[in-house]
Amino acid sequence: MKTNSLDSLKTWAKSVRSDSEFRITILACAGTSCLSSESDLIIEMLQAKIDEHNLNGEVNLKKVGCLRFCGEGPIMFIEPDNITYVRVAIKDVDDIFTKHILEGTTITRLLYTSKKNELIESYENMNFFKKQFRIALRNVGDIDPRNIDEYVAQDGYKALGMSLLEKTPDEVIKIVKESGLRGRGGGGFPTGLKWAYTAAVKSDEKYVICNADEGDPGAFMDRSIIEGDPHSLIEAMTIAGYAIGANQGYIYIRAEYAISLEPLNIALNQAKEHGLLGENIFGTDFSFDIGIKLGAGAFVCGEETALIRSMEGHRGEPDKKPPYPSESGFRGKPTSVNNVETFVNVPAIILNGAEWFASFGTERSKGTKVFALAGNVKNIGLVEVPMGTTLREIIFDIGGGHPENKTIKAVQIGGPSGGVITEEYFDTPIDYDSLTAIGAMMGSGGLIVMDEDSDMVEIAKFYLDFTQDESCGKCTPCRIGTKRMFEILERLTNMEGEPADLERLETLGYNIKNTSLCGLGQTAPNPVLSTMKFFKEEYEAYAYRTKRTSYAIEGKKCIGCTKCARVCPVNCITGKVREIHTIDESACIACGACYDACPTQAILKP
Amino acid sequence: MRKEILDISQLDKSLLHELDAYIDSLKGDKQEQLIHVLHRAQELFGHLPYNVQLYVAHALKLSGAKVNGVVTFYSFFNEEPTGKYTISVCMGTACFVKGADKVLERILKLTKTKKNEMSEDGLFTIKDVRCIGACGLAPIVTVNDKVYGKVKVNEVDGILEKYRGDHHEN
Ligand SMILES: Cc1cc2nc3c(=O)[nH]c(=O)nc-3n(C[C@H](O)[C@H](O)[C@H](O)COP(=O)(O)O)c2cc1C
Ligand code: SF4
Ligand code: SF4
Ligand code: SF4
Ligand code: FES
Numbered sequence: 001m002k003t004n005s006l007d008s009l010k011t012w013a014k015s016v017r018s019d020s021e022f023r024i025t026i027l028a029c030a031g032t033s034c035l036s037s038e039s040d041l042i043i044e045m046l047q048a049k050i051d052e053h054n055l056n057g058e059v060n061l062k063k064v065g066c067l068r069f070c071g072e073g074p075i076m077f078i079e080p081d082n083i084t085y086v087r088v089a090i091k092d093v094d095d096i097f098t099k100h101i102l103e104g105t106t107i108t109r110l111l112y113t114s115k116k117n118e119l120i121e122s123y124e125n126m127n128f129f130k131k132q133f134r135i136a137l138r139n140v141g142d143i144d145p146r147n148i149d150e151y152v153a154q155d156g157y158k159a160l161g162m163s164l165l166e167k168t169p170d171e172v173i174k175i176v177k178e179s180g181l182r183g184r185g186g187g188g189f190p191t192g193l194k195w196a197y198t199a200a201v202k203s204d205e206k207y208v209i210c211n212a213d214e215g216d217p218g219a220f221m222d223r224s225i226i227e228g229d230p231h232s233l234i235e236a237m238t239i240a241g242y243a244i245g246a247n248q249g250y251i252y253i254r255a256e257y258a259i260s261l262e263p264l265n266i267a268l269n270q271a272k273e274h275g276l277l278g279e280n281i282f283g284t285d286f287s288f289d290i291g292i293k294l295g296a297g298a299f300v301c302g303e304e305t306a307l308i309r310s311m312e313g314h315r316g317e318p319d320k321k322p323p324y325p326s327e328s329g330f331r332g333k334p335t336s337v338n339n340v341e342t343f344v345n346v347p348a349i350i351l352n353g354a355e356w357f358a359s360f361g362t363e364r365s366k367g368t369k370v371f372a373l374a375g376n377v378k379n380i381g382l383v384e385v386p387m388g389t390t391l392r393e394i395i396f397d398i399g400g401g402h403p404e405n406k407t408i409k410a411v412q413i414g415g416p417s418g419g420v421i422t423e424e425y426f427d428t429p430i431d432y433d434s435l436t437a438i439g440a441m442m443g444s445g446g447l448i449v450m451d452e453d454s455d456m457v458e459i460a461k462f463y464l465d466f467t468q469d470e471s472c473g474k475c476t477p478c479r480i481g482t483k484r485m486f487e488i489l490e491r492l493t494n495m496e497g498e499p500a501d502l503e504r505l506e507t508l509g510y511n512i513k514n515t516s517l518c519g520l521g522q523t524a525p526n527p528v529l530s531t532m533k534f535f536k537e538e539y540e541a542y543a544y545r546t547k548r549t550s551y552a553i554e555g556k557k558c559i560g561c562t563k564c565a566r567v568c569p570v571n572c573i574t575g576k577v578r579e580i581h582t583i584d585e586s587a588c589i590a591c592g593a594c595y596d597a598c599p600t601q602a603i604l605k606p
Numbered sequence: 607m608r609k610e611i612l613d614i615s616q617l618d619k620s621l622l623h624e625l626d627a628y629i630d631s632l633k634g635d636k637q638e639q640l641i642h643v644l645h646r647a648q649e650l651f652g653h654l655p656y657n658v659q660l661y662v663a664h665a666l667k668l669s670g671a672k673v674n675g676v677v678t679f680y681s682f683f684n685e686e687p688t689g690k691y692t693i694s695v696c697m698g699t700a701c702f703v704k705g706a707d708k709v710l711e712r713i714l715k716l717t718k719t720k721k722n723e724m725s726e727d728g729l730f731t732i733k734d735v736r737c738i739g740a741c742g743l744a745p746i747v748t749v750n751d752k753v754y755g756k757v758k759v760n761e762v763d764g765i766l767e768k769y770r771g772d773h774h775e776n
Contacts, residue, residue, distance in 0.1 A: 031739075032738065032739035032740050033739060033740040033741065033742045033743060035740075036738075036740040036743055036746070036753040036755055037743065037753075037755065070740070070741065070742035070743075071741075071742035072742070073742055073743075215736075216699075216737070217697065217698045217699055217736035217737045218698050218699030218700050218737055218741070219737060220737060220738075220739030220740075220741065223739050224739070255645065255682045256682075256735065256736070256738065293641075293642075294641060294642060294645055295641075295680075295682075296641055296644070296645065296680030296681075296682040296683060297680050297681035297682035297683075298679060298680050298681065299736075310641065311638075312638050313637055313638045313639060313640035313641055313676070314676065315675055315676055315679040316679065316680075372741060374699070374700030374703075374741035374742075374744065375699070375700055375703045375704075376703065380700075380741055380742045380744075381742060412699065415699070446699060448699045448700060448703055450703060454703060458707075459702075459703070462697075462699070462702050462707070466697075466736075472679075567758075567760045568760070569712065569759055569760045569762075569763065589708070589711070589712075590708070591705070591708045591712065591759035591760070592705055592708060592759065593758055593759050593760045596758065
């Protein structure tokens with residue numbers, strides 16, 4: 001059935017049976033993290049029980065995208081009871097069915113325990129969710145991504161209908177401009193302006209490209225959106241096509257995300273069946289199709305010119321800009337490249353108006369930003385907050401601070417292109433310009449919390465290892481320079497360095513930044529330069545070789561419980577029961593297993 | 607540069623047919639879809655030996671050098687065969703912060719391999735991968751499709767033994 005007016009869309013939306021018409025609705029997370037803990041099996045087993053008891057008319061079990069609290073997964077939200085279960089396992093399925101679904105009793109052992117040791121029944125009362133506000137993730141976790149009806153019931157495709165039937169392309173661009181939406185892929189370029197540039201170029205063919213490469217090795221926001229709410233992306237890209245005058249879109253998605261393709265392909269087909277994608281959308285003379293292009297594991301392909309090369313079947317090496325893709329992009333035609341999260345904001349902006357969107361955030365950064373919060377923090381998962389929220393709020397209110405109340409010394413933001421932000425700047429409001437002002441950057445949304453035990457030199461080395469490996473090799477400073485920097489860092493951490501290495505690192509770093517062709521090289525030294533700026537003493541401990549490299553036991557805290565000796569993989573801990581243990585420092589491989597095992601925190605990190 | 611002489615005598619003909627069928631099914635400019643073709647070829651053959659690359663080159667009317675250039679550029683493509691079990695250690699930042707590097711080191715040591723090389727017994731290929739989106743369970747190790755979360759260094763021995771055991775039973 002083709003949809004050709006806003007009225008027919010409305011009728012369709014009304015005909016969808018809503019969750020509240022069921023006696024009980026269970027939103028069961030099938031996001032990546034929860035799937036890794038067998039949530040798909042859990043859902044299957046629960047569904048089998050519901051089938052067996054013929055309860056499908058009253059019990060609505062929905063397999064949804066990421067419910068955001070990944071660190072406590074697998075997660076289930078149960079409505080209207082307003083109960084949230086965390087860390088659900090296969091062995092809990094019987095109880096959930098019999099005790100909760102049939103008898104209506106809450107299973108307390110599956111409730112979340114706060115840091116203060118309180119049991120919390122509903123996600124609404126968890127600090128992790130309280131300060132969050134969703135625009136980009138508005139449907140993720142609420143709807144079944146494989147069912148277009150549910151998306152339509154949430155006003156899905158209404159923004160597309162409003163655009164095609166009631167607005168000119170220029171009017172659409174004007175709204176996006178006025179909303180203040182800026183690119184969420186890292187650069188922060190105003191989206192409306194990018195669309196206007198691409199619209200202004202005359203050409204028989206133009207392209208809309210969605211950058212779903214998500215290259216930051218600590219981020220999974222875009223993936224969660226594609227898996228949890230694929231129709232929002234399809235709708236937004238189609239609106240973009242209408243606005244700039246393109247009839248073809250492509251989603252460039254990294255190869256590792258191949259399983260995200262299943263819900264996306266289903267969604268594309270459903271949209272076509274209903275005349276919301278393909279020929280004559282909404283019965284108008286506007287046609288638009290979306291294809292999928294797979295990446296093959298190259299970080300630099302997240303850079304838009306490299307991405308375009310890769311889509312054309314070549315090695316993904318960046319090109320000089322200008323010309324910008326808006327003039328000459330895919331197949332040499334005008335192309336607008338936008339990030340997944342950028343796109344999915346658009347339907348919400350069209351539906352609610354530019355002013356509504358601009359009412360969130362700060363002076364020059366509007367709306368919200370999604371972060372993937374991880375590392376040494378109690379609450380791990382996806383966090384969407386209005387721009388202007390402070391890092392302190394994210395780390396301590398939403399994130400719950402350190403799981404064992406150790407000191408948090410920094411967060412890493414912006415992945416391999418970014419840097420660290422230290423405690424003294426935790427009150428900085430998060431927006432593009434404030435972050436740039438303190439020498440950091442927004443990046444695409446990776447936010448990694450690091451505690452007092454984190455070794456900043458090792459962290460910097462980790463990122464350099466990544467970038468030197470990912471450098472496409474087109475320009476020498478980046479190809480050779482990042483290798484040299486990595487070698488120096490290796491020398492340092494192997495205790496073979498010297499004080500002059502610190503100067504070499506800095507000089508090299510600035511040279512690479514200033515002479516590289518693309519953003520990869522221009523930002524690759526950032527993790528080193530920024531940790532050197534704030535944690536010079538850690539570099540010096542390596543350079544002057546004063547740093548201990550193995551673990552050690554603090555005698556007065558050791559109670560001789562033998563736990564450490566039992567977990568050590570190389571058996572280098574000796575000691576009798578109830579006597580002080582010692583580590584043979586020459587044999588220790590610094591794996592940290594003893595550190596985790598010790599009940600009295602007697603083990604010292606290097 | 608090696609001479610580009612295609613020799614399909616060692617390749618499984620039915621797999622080549624499947625690859626042909628895939629290439630035939632592609633719409634539009636086929637050369638542009640080289641990367642998709644290579645994905646399909648790697649799915650079929652497990653890796654991309656030189657003759658498979660040349661076969662693809664012929665089919666798409668590209669030079670062997672061009673195809674090899676693309677294969678070597680992208681880390682997802684393997685020119686060498688892989689072990690029965692691919693062990694991927696997530697080296698995303700969150701996993702790194704929780705000690706994934708130590709886990710990787712231990713696995714490499716126990717299997718006596720280097721990254722991306724097959725172990726001598728043909729059982730394991732060890733890779734490091736970027737964030738797989740399960741940071742809540744960091745550090746993560748996957749063996750083929752099975753995911754192990756919150757892996758500790760001293761658990762690695764047990765995980766490897768399990769696969770060695772499974773292998774011997776077969
Ligand atoms: C090395 C490098 C990697 C990048 N990786 C990504 C990425 O993974 N995802 C993304 O959306 N943008 C990435 N970008 C930014 C893109 O080049 C481009 O600016 C962006 O896709 C534009 O979309 P936006 O304006 O909606 O942010 C990267 C840039 C560089 C220099
Ligand atoms: S800066 Fe690095 S990644 Fe970018 S084009 Fe040059 S070599 Fe390639
Ligand atoms: S860090 Fe690892 S190797 Fe070193 S003593 Fe502790 S358990 Fe043993
Ligand atoms: S685990 Fe801690 S307390 Fe127990 S023997 Fe080892 S160092 Fe001592
Ligand atoms: S994947 Fe289930 S909460 Fe994120």
